Amino acid sequence: MTLSVSLTQAFPGLSLDVAFDAPPGLTVLFGRSGAGKTTVINAVAGLLRPDAGRIAVDDRTLCDTSRNIFLPPHRRRLGYIFQEARLFPHLTVRQNLAYGRWFAPRDAKTEDLSRVVDMLGIGDLLSRRPGALSGGERQRVAIGRALLAAPQLILADEPLASLDEPRKAEILPYFERLRDETTIPILYVSHSAAEVARLATTVVVLENGRVARQGPAPEVLSDPAVTPLGVREAGAVLTARVVRHHPDDLTELETGGLPLLLPRLAQAEGTTVRIRIAAQDVMLATERPRNISALNILPATIREIRLGGGPGALVQLDAGGNLLLARITRRSADTLALQPGQQVYALLKAMSVSKESIADPK
Amino acid sequence: MDWLGPEEWQAVALSLKVSFWAMLASLPLGILAGFALARWTFPGKQLLNILVHLPLVLPPVVTGYLLLLTFGTTGPIGGALQKIGIVFAFNWTGAALAAAIMAFPLMVRAIWLSVEAVDPKLEQASATLGAPRAWVFATVTLPLILPGILAGAVLAFAKAMGEFGATITFVSNIPGQTQTLPSAIYAFLQVPGGEASALRLVAVSIVIATGALLLSEWLSRRIAARVRGA
Numbered sequence: 001m002t003l004s005v006s007l008t009q010a011f012p013g014l015s016l017d018v019a020f021d022a023p024p025g026l027t028v029l030f031g032r033s034g035a036g037k038t039t040v041i042n043a044v045a046g047l048l049r050p051d052a053g054r055i056a057v058d059d060r061t062l063c064d065t066s067r068n069i070f071l072p073p074h075r076r077r078l079g080y081i082f083q084e085a086r087l088f089p090h091l092t093v094r095q096n097l098a099y100g101r102w103f104a105p106r107d108a109k110t111e112d113l114s115r116v117v118d119m120l121g122i123g124d125l126l127s128r129r130p131g132a133l134s135g136g137e138r139q140r141v142a143i144g145r146a147l148l149a150a151p152q153l154i155l156a157d158e159p160l161a162s163l164d165e166p167r168k169a170e171i172l173p174y175f176e177r178l179r180d181e182t183t184i185p186i187l188y189v190s191h192s193a194a195e196v197a198r199l200a201t202t203v204v205v206l207e208n209g210r211v212a213r214q215g216p217a218p219e220v221l222s223d224p225a226v227t228p229l230g231v232r233e234a235g236a237v238l239t240a241r242v243v244r245h246h247p248d249d250l251t252e253l254e255t256g257g258l259p260l261l262l263p264r265l266a267q268a269e270g271t272t273v274r275i276r277i278a279a280q281d282v283m284l285a286t287e288r289p290r291n292i293s294a295l296n297i298l299p300a301t302i303r304e305i306r307l308g309g310g311p312g313a314l315v316q317l318d319a320g321g322n323l324l325l326a327r328i329t330r331r332s333a334d335t336l337a338l339q340p341g342q343q344v345y346a347l348l349k350a351m352s353v354s355k356e357s358i359a360d361p362k
Numbered sequence: 363m364d365w366l367g368p369e370e371w372q373a374v375a376l377s378l379k380v381s382f383w384a385m386l387a388s389l390p391l392g393i394l395a396g397f398a399l400a401r402w403t404f405p406g407k408q409l410l411n412i413l414v415h416l417p418l419v420l421p422p423v424v425t426g427y428l429l430l431l432t433f434g435t436t437g438p439i440g441g442a443l444q445k446i447g448i449v450f451a452f453n454w455t456g457a458a459l460a461a462a463i464m465a466f467p468l469m470v471r472a473i474w475l476s477v478e479a480v481d482p483k484l485e486q487a488s489a490t491l492g493a494p495r496a497w498v499f500a501t502v503t504l505p506l507i508l509p510g511i512l513a514g515a516v517l518a519f520a521k522a523m524g525e526f527g528a529t530i531t532f533v534s535n536i537p538g539q540t541q542t543l544p545s546a547i548y549a550f551l552q553v554p555g556g557e558a559s560a561l562r563l564v565a566v567s568i569v570i571a572t573g574a575l576l577l578s579e580w581l582s583r584r585i586a587a588r589v590r591g592a
Binding site: 045046047072073074075076077078079080082084086088089090099100102103104145146149155 | 483484486487488489490491492493494495497498501502505506
């Protein structure tokens with residue numbers, strides 16, 4: 001199933017004009033606050049009626065202003081996960097979870113309650129009320145409630161934004177499993193580069209009410225032109241296979257025929273992982289350096305160099321078919337006379353890749 | 363209740379009956395008005411607001427006299443209702459009508475406040491989960507405003523028990539028909555040797571009023587705890 005959205009909406013101070021497709025998998029709607037992300041997701045949910053536009057899941061039209069179609073939210077078959085869990089305070093966790101099923105069509109294929117409860121690890125909470133839950137527990141129940149409504153489209157509006165770092169780390173894996181286990185499109189609003197890197201299969205970048213870039217996550221994230229959050233957050237995502245755990249607490253991986261050494265991972269040998277490599281952790285050299293402490297020296301080809309307004313430059317590299325980003329100074333780019341098409345070596349300290357940058361694949 | 367004379371007992375029973383029906387009959391309208399004032403925008407909203415609150419600030423005698431003019435047997439509404447067999451004038455139903463109107467502002471205000479306290483985001487969440495509007499109201503809004511409704515109902519009941527001015531002006535002071543507790547106390551105080559009866563009724567009033575307040579406190583605390591989700 002694919003969600004297709006095109007809509008225009010005028011606000012004082014912002015005019016929104018966007019069109020994008022969200023294929024199966026998790027599509028992150030990415031951008032700064034005020035870029036129009038929440039407006040778009042609320043229009044998809046039917047909580048807001050756009051000035052003009054068309055929203056459809058495959059051939060099921062949710063909204064088409066030219067044909068005067070506007071399905072109210074309750075007929076859109078959604079599972080909407082809000083930033084603040086929005087659990088019903090007067091109902092128990094079990095009743096909250098079962099709420100959507102009441103209204104799902106009789107022939108709808110509903111998820112099994114016990115399977116969802118197991119997946120989210122909320123079995124012990126069922127008889128409690130939302131007031132007695134922690135923020136992370138509440139958000140897990142909210143995810144379950146959305147899943148159990150037998151949705152044909154899952155929406156999530158910055159579901160982790162109100163949680164602290166440990167709670168975020170607690171919830172992220174559930175979104176990964178959700179992404180990997182369902183075939184319905186998930187539209188996920190976020191302004192966190194880390195979340196995008198871990199979760200996105202497709203990225204739609206919004207800037208001032210326009211789609212600045214859309215496409216598969218590895219392409220968009222390694223595009224030096226797309227740095228909606230500033231270069232400090234820039235980074236590429238690559239998929240690698242765990243080859244072997246070394247006795248000195250390093251893990252050897254393989255990506256596009258290139259070896260990669262990282263601090264020991266929890267994943268078993270043979271599994272694939274997804275790694276976010278921040279642009280500022282990558283150094284470039286025009287010759288293969290010797291006698292250097294950096295363990296990863298990857299031969300790569302420069303695809304594009306983008307100079308910023310300040311002292312920095314972003315260089316996009318192709319290393320064994322993987323797209324990487326390196327953030328270097330403009331001075332270095334000049335001194336080394338870097339050019340697109342040139343062969344270089346990308347240097348990555350193993351220790352610079354943190355555990356938070358490594359996730360299960362897709 | 364041997365210590366109450368038949369006439370006193372009659373007044374207490376009538377008052378309970380009048381107040382109960384005044385509260386019950388005005389409750390649906392009170393919920394509607396409280397909801398409309400809290401949530402809807404419509405032409406004439408300010409007028410509705412004033413109409414609801416007028417009995418709170420008008421002298422009760424004025425309210426009673428206006429009721430007599432409109433709902434009396436010669437009044438425009440009272441005359442029409444009489445043809446289909448509904449009589450308010452000098453009848454216990456009239457006492458209930460007067461009590462309901464006098465208590466209405468208290469009921470509406472309590473419900474209004476509780477509707478304003480409901481987060482519309484919860485109702486949105488309910489709609490995204492597939493609930494049609496009526497079900498959103500029944501499964502989310504109504505349970506959340508229940509404390510307000512109960513508090514409003516108990517307040518209205520207590521106010522109705524004490525209503526005097528509008529009632530005596532509209533439906534007079536007929537023992538067994540329209541002589542409610544306050545009217546009976548007033549009547550006993552007008553006759554020599556009636557102080558003992560009056561005092562007994564005063565005691566009953568205090569007991570009922572205190573009971574109503576305790577009940578409303580208990581109910582709203584219980585339900586507030588439920589709604590808070592603890």
